[in-house]
Structures are given as structure tokens and as C-alpha cells.
Amino acid sequence: MRLMLIGNPNVGKTTLFNSLTGANAHVGNWSGVTVDKLVGSIKKTNDELIDLPGTYSVTPSSEDEGVVTYALLNESYDGLLNIVDATHLKRNLHLTIQLLEANVPMLVAMNMMDALHRKGLNLNLEKLEKMLGVNGVLISARKNEGIDEVIHQLPALTLKKPFRLYYGITIETAISQILSLLSETPQHLDARWIAIQALEGNEGIYQSLSLANEVPIRAIVEETERKIINEKVALSLKGAIFNKRREFIHQLYRE
Numbered sequence: 137m138r139l140m141l142i143g144n145p146n147v148g149k150t151t152l153f154n155s156l157t158g159a160n161a162h163v164g165n166w167s168g169v170t171v172d173k174l175v176g177s178i179k180k181t182n183d184e185l186i187d188l189p190g191t192y193s194v195t196p197s198s199e200d201e202g203v204v205t206y207a208l209l210n211e212s213y214d215g216l217l218n219i220v221d222a223t224h225l226k227r228n229l230h231l232t233i234q235l236l237e238a239n240v241p242m243l244v245a246m247n248m249m250d251a252l253h254r255k256g257l258n259l260n261l262e263k264l265e266k267m268l269g270v271n272g273v274l275i276s277a278r279k280n281e282g283i284d285e286v287i288h289q290l291p292a293l294t295l296k297k298p299f300r301l302y303y304g305i306t307i308e309t310a311i312s313q314i315l316s317l318l319s320e321t322p323q324h325l326d327a328r329w330i331a332i333q334a335l336e337g338n339e340g341i342y343q344s345l346s347l348a349n350e351v352p353i354r355a356i357v358e359e360t361e362r363k364i365i366n367e368k369v370a371l372s373l374k375g376a377i378f379n380k381r382r383e384f385i386h387q388l389y390r391e
């Protein structure tokens with residue numbers, strides 16, 4: 137199996153990568169960018185693990201973050217290992233949602249559980265798994281706790297159900313319009329995810345589209361942005377999408 141490790145900056149990615157792979161990683165590179173590509177093989181199973189640059193969003197705001205979209209579109213992999221800082225759940229789940237929307241098999245490792253416990257807090261994993269529709273493992277990468285459970289769960293890497301967030305009528309209409317233009321998408325990725333990422337302004341997505349699709353899709357995005365601003369839904373289309381995810385995360389947090 138080939139897996140990609142993905143998460144926000146500073147959430148324990150390198151710590152987890154090292155404890156999963158030991159000292160056998162080698163550095164390669166991504167075509168076209170200067171960012172290193174770290175590849176290791178997971179202890180016991182020999183599954184391949186690719187380290188991706190830390191990012192807050194799939195929609196890139198730097199070369200580093202662009203690698204994430206590039207890898208999701210072009211790398212061959214069987215699934216994702218999303219590492220989350222359990223002490224900053226509200227911030228981290230924005231990326232998790234975008235990965236769930238891509239509809240690829242995934243396991244979520246909730247890291248920093250030691251720090252969460254020290255704060256006197258706990259996390260209802262079952263509830264979280266149910267609301268996100270994905271399996272999770274509670275870990276403390278620095279203390280080497282839960283690592284075996286991650287390795288144990290990887291073969292069953294799964295999405296229990298397609299994850300679908302409702303973005304409101306204006307954005308949903310735009311998604312439908314874009315979907316009707318998308319004749320072919322990379323087969324391992326969800327067409328709805330491509331549409332949402334296009335609406336968010338993910339340039340990596342436009343690069344993967346044919347020009348014949350790109351021009352009309354950009355027109356839909358511009359029109360939708362105008363509507364969002366006119367209807368006073370948000371100050372921008374990107375902001376409107378962000379707000380919907382935040383609402384969902386707050387609801388999840390409450391429960």
C-alpha cells in the first residue's frame with residue numbers, strides 16, 4: 137500500500153512519520169517545485185508513507201501547499217493518513233473536511249492526546265467518527281502511544297460514507313453547473329470535490345482541467361462570487377465556503 141501523510145503545520149507530522157517508519161526514509165522531490173518529498177516504509181507492514189508539506193487548506197497559498205493539491209491529483213496512492221492536533225480541533229478540521237470531500241480512503245490520527253488530557257479534556261472518538269464518516273485513532277506521537285493502533289488500522293483504511301456538506305443554495309447551484317461541465321476527472325477523486333475546489337480558487341485544480349472546461353468554469357465561479365457578495369452571504373465566495381465548514385465544525389464540537 138502507498139499512503140500519504142497530511143496535516144496542518146506543527147501537529148506532529150514528522151514525529152509520527154519517524155515513529156511509523158523508523159530511520160528508513162529517503163528524500164526525493166516533487167516535479168516542478170523545490171519542496172522535498174520524504175518517503176519511508178512503515179515498520180512491520182512495509183507500506184509506503186509519503187510525507188506532505190504541512191498545510192491548513194487544500195487550496196494552496198504557497199508553493200508548499202500547492203504540493204498537496206499536486207499530490208492528490210497526480211501521485212498514485214491508496215489512501216491518506218490525516219494527522220490532527222486534538223488540542224486545536226476547530227482549526228485542524230477545516231483540512232480534514234476538504235480531504236473527506238475528496239472521497240479517498242482515509243484514517244484520522246488524533247494527535248496530542250497527552251496534551252488534551254493534561255488540560256482536563258477528552259475527545260469522544262465514536263461521535264467524531266460518526267459525524268465525519270471516517271475511522272480515527274487517538275495517539276500521542278511524542279510518547280509513542282497509539283502508533284501500533286494506527287498501523288493496525290491502516291489495512292482497513294476506509295470512508296464509511298461519502299462526506300457531504302451542504303453549502304447553501306447559491307453555491308450548490310454553482311457546484312451542479314460545474315459538475316455538468318466536468319466530463320472527466322481524475323478517476324480516484326470525487327467530481328464534487330473538484331467543483332468545490334474550483335469555487336475556492338484552487339489553481340492546481342484549473343491546471344488539471346482542459347482549457348475547454350476551464351473557461352466556462354471560471355465564468356461560473358465569477359458569477360457565483362458576485363451573487364454571494366450581492367446576497368450578503370459573505371464578503372467572498374471563499375469566505376462563504378469557509379463559513380459553512382466552520383458552522384459544521386462548531387456543531388460537531390458542541391456534540
Ligand code: GDP
Pocket residue numbers: 143144145146147148149150151152190247248249250251275276277278279
Ligand atoms: P510537524 O510540524 O507537523 O512535522 O510537527 P513535529 O513532529 O515537528 O512536532 C511539532 C511539535 O509538537 C514538536 O515539539 C513535537 O515534539 C510536538 N509533538 C508531537 N507529537 C506530540 C504529542 O503527541 N504530544 C505532545 N505534547 N507534543 C507533541
Ligand code: MG
Pocket residue numbers: 149150151
Ligand atoms: Mg515536520
Ligand code: K
Pocket residue numbers: 165166167168169170171
Ligand atoms: K523538485
